[in-house]
Amino acid sequence: MRAFSYERPASIEAAAQAAAGMDGAKFIAGGTNLLDLMKLEIERPTHLIDVNRLGLDRIEATPEGGLRIGALVRNTDLAADERVRRDYALLSRALLAGASGQLRNRATTAGNLLQRTRCPYFYDTNQPCNKRLPGSGCSALAGFSRPLAVVGVSDACIASHPSDMAVAMRALDAVVETVRADGTTRSIPIADLHRLPGDTPHIEHVLEQGELITAVILPKPAGGKQIYRKVRDRASYAFALVAVGAVVQPDGTGRVAIGGIAPKPWRKEAADAELPNGAKAAAAKLLEGARPTDDNAFKLTLVERALSAVLSEARG
Ligand SMILES: Cc1cc2nc3c(=O)[nH]c(=O)nc-3n(C[C@H](O)[C@H](O)[C@H](O)COP(=O)(O)OP(=O)(O)OC[C@H]3O[C@@H](n4cnc5c(N)ncnc54)[C@H](O)[C@@H]3O)c2cc1C
Ligand code: SF4
Numbered sequence: 168m169r170a171f172s173y174e175r176p177a178s179i180e181a182a183a184q185a186a187a188g189m190d191g192a193k194f195i196a197g198g199t200n201l202l203d204l205m206k207l208e209i210e211r212p213t214h215l216i217d218v219n220r221l222g223l224d225r226i227e228a229t230p231e232g233g234l235r236i237g238a239l240v241r242n243t244d245l246a247a248d249e250r251v252r253r254d255y256a257l258l259s260r261a262l263l264a265g266a267s268g269q270l271r272n273r274a275t276t277a278g279n280l281l282q283r284t285r286c287p288y289f290y291d292t293n294q295p296c297n298k299r300l301p302g303s304g305c306s307a308l309a310g311f312s313r314p315l316a317v318v319g320v321s322d323a324c325i326a327s328h329p330s331d332m333a334v335a336m337r338a339l340d341a342v343v344e345t346v347r348a349d350g351t352t353r354s355i356p357i358a359d360l361h362r363l364p365g366d367t368p369h370i371e372h373v374l375e376q377g378e379l380i381t382a383v384i385l386p387k388p389a390g391g392k393q394i395y396r397k398v399r400d401r402a403s404y405a406f407a408l409v410a411v412g413a414v415v416q417p418d419g420t421g422r423v424a425i426g427g428i429a430p431k432p433w434r435k436e437a438a439d440a441e442l443p444n445g446a447k448a449a450a451a452k453l454l455e456g457a458r459p460t461d462d463n464a465f466k467l468t469l470v471e472r473a474l475s476a477v478l479s480e481a482r483g
Pocket of ligand 2: 287288305308323
């Protein structure tokens, strides 16, 4: 691990300003992803800004009937919150399908959204990887790509986004609140937070240097049956090959977001519109333009089957 300096600011403004003043600065929350990447020297921040003492660890009701989840709320606390379990069961289930109890105790809401891909070549510093080293090539294209993305990919990168929580938040239409270094705030629909790789796979989200996530807002409860189904190689402690997060209403309408198949939580309005017509029709819309490899083409069938199982479960 390389040497770095460290500070623990006491205010949101101070944290954002500190990060903006230094190109090599990064926020650290639970550290469960960032520290691993620093040990491998994949992330090389020169300065760490610890955001654990900013008072962003509360879950509050909003005047609109939704919830405001502080950026530092731990995954365990969010999954266990009575309001989340009752009104946003999808989110609670997705969180509990991720990582392990110990990791969830440490992992935070913002850190989970911004965790980096689990593409094996991204972690193997002996291999070319455009995300880690722009312009070096993509080892996954002709290599091991079983866990990687089939939609939203580019010639430069086919990495998938690993978060379970983000899939549920996408289906629930969450909005991310941030503070920039100059003190201005903005609200970013989760649909717009993560970028597709294009020619710049190392740029993964729309946040500016020094822009701090302060909270995630959930709109008022969507009701319906809320189901999270995660298909993976091991029954626990494994990332999704395909995950389906769905809200299904009694009349068969609803929304669905998919994990494990794209560089961001994947949702299409056209697929939502097809839900009453069944899994095949909705999956066809979700997978439009898919570019699978030989290694991960099975995901096309798996999306349809997992969605079919979810819709059957929703119908009882
Ligand atoms: C063995 C293992 C298994 C796992 N399995 C799963 C799984 O099955 N499903 C799943 O979804 N996840 C899984 N995870 C990932 C885990 O959920 C993430 O590591 C965790 O959520 C990251 O949160 P953190 O607070 O520790 O983030 P950190 O490591 O502290 O930070 C991650 C990133 O977010 C940035 N950041 C943090 N807070 C802020 C903020 N407030 N504003 C702006 N930027 C910020 C940091 O700068 C950094 O770039 C697993 C992790 C491990 C190690
Ligand atoms: S898929 Fe992306 S992260 Fe994986 S090797 Fe290729 S460029 Fe790197």
